[in-house]
Amino acid sequence: DAGVTQSPTHLIKTRGQQVTLRCSPISGHKSVSWYQQVLGQGPQFIFQYYEKEERGRGNFPDRFSARQFPNYSSELNVNALLLGDSALYLCASSEPQQGSTDTQYFGPGTRLTVL
Amino acid sequence: ILNVEQSPQSLHVQEGDSTNFTCSFPSSNFYALHWYRWETAKSPEALFVMTLNGDEKKKGRISATLNTKEGYSYLYIKGSQPEDSATYLCAFFEDSNYQLIWGAGTKLIIKP
Numbered sequence: 001d002a003g004v005t006q007s008p009t010h011l012i013k014t015r016g017q018q019v020t021l022r023c024s025p026i027s028g029h030k031s032v033s034w035y036q037q038v039l040g041q042g043p044q045f046i047f048q049y050y051e052k053e054e055r056g057r058g059n060f061p062d063r064f065s066a067r068q069f070p071n072y073s074s075e076l077n078v079n080a081l082l083l084g085d086s087a088l089y090l091c092a093s094s095e096p097q098q099g100s101t102d103t104q105y106f107g108p109g110t111r112l113t114v115l
Numbered sequence: 116i117l118n119v120e121q122s123p124q125s126l127h128v129q130e131g132d133s134t135n136f137t138c139s140f141p142s143s144n145f146y147a148l149h150w151y152r153w154e155t156a157k158s159p160e161a162l163f164v165m166t167l168n169g170d171e172k173k174k175g176r177i178s179a180t181l182n183t184k185e186g187y188s189y190l191y192i193k194g195s196q197p198e199d200s201a202t203y204l205c206a207f208f209e210d211s212n213y214q215l216i217w218g219a220g221t222k223l224i225i226k227p
Contacts (some may be wrong), residue, residue, distance in 0.1 A: 004158070033215075042119070042204055042217030043159075056213035090159070100208040101148035101166060104215070106158040 004093050004107035007024070012113045013081050021076045021110045025093030031055070032074040033104060034066055035090040043090055049074055050096055078112075086114045117141050119207050121218035128195045129226050135191040136221040138205035142168070142186035149206040149215060150190055151178055159204065162190075200225045 013019050029110045031050040035043035044056035049068035051080050063079045072093075078085055088111050092104035120139040121153040125156060128134045129141045163172040168183040174184045192199055206215035 033150040035217075040219065042219045043215075045212075045216070048213055058212065058214060091213070092159075098211065099213065101164045103149075103161045103164060104159075105161075108158050 004090050004105055006089075006107040006110050007072065008110060009108065010111045010113075012115065014115050015081055015082050015083060017072070017114075018079045019112060021078075021089050021091075022073065023074065023076070023091030023093075023107060023111070026095075026105055029093035029095050029105070030072055030097045032068055032093045033092045033094070034074070034076045035059075035092065037088045037090055038111070043086060044064045046076065059103055076111075081114045082115050086112060087111075117209055117216050119205060119206065119212060119216050120217040121203075121205060123198075123219050123221060124219070125222040127222070127224045127226055129193075130165075130195060130197060132195055133191065133193045134195060135189050136223075138188045138190070138218055140186050140188070140205070140207040140216075144210065145186075146206075146210055147182060147208040148188050149208070150188070151204045151206065152201045153220070154201040155209060167177045177179070185206065193221075195225045197225050197227060201210060 007022045012061045014042045034046040035046040047066045048056040052068045066076045068074045088109045090109045094102040146166045149158040154157040165181040170181040178191045202220040204220040206217045
């Protein structure tokens with residue numbers, strides 16, 4: 001079975017531009033979470049979507065938005081890019097059962113560089 | 116602001132030696148603690164999910180313990196092997212925002 005896939009793998013943008021990152025979950029998984037990971041820190045939670053509804057949102061500005069499609073794939077959009085948005089963006093899918101104990105399965109990430 | 120701390124930040128261990136490291140988390144409103152392993156150029160991979168005070172989990176040479184009353188978990192690796200080289204992350208489930216709060220990880224390097 002295919003794991004979580006993300007596209008693109010690398011992306012270079014300039015300040016002020018907009019970017020869309022894509023994620024396809026493991027087949028049968030209905031929940032997708034997005035994380036931002038900066039070198040030397042743990043992943044920072046951005047969003048979780050379950051059954052196309054936002055279930056949780058981290059402490060990120062409104063420039064960050066996401067959505068989940070009927071096939072459970074997801075997009076993360078970031079507007080008005082800042083240099084500080086340069087990071088590895090990870091997507092994780094899970095098959096929600098209890099919530100707190102759900103194992104998350106991660107994709108390879110998208111490396112975003114903002115110049 | 117909830118905080119998850121991991122120590123040490125990095126660790127060099129001789130092949131064959133055993134080692135352990137710590138994850139500290141808030142002791143109130145505890146639901147679950149997750150451990151993940153993240154090898155270079157790969158995706159984070161789940162090791163354990165721990166829920167009960169006193170819980171002990173084991174997977175091969177890796178084991179973990181949990182103390183929810185004092186807010187810490189230990190990860191142990193017995194007889195370290197080169198393939199154990201990775202960053203080990205813990206994550207605390209925070210229910211008000213349905214999120215995992217992650218520590219910065221312990222980077223383990225096994226010296227042959």
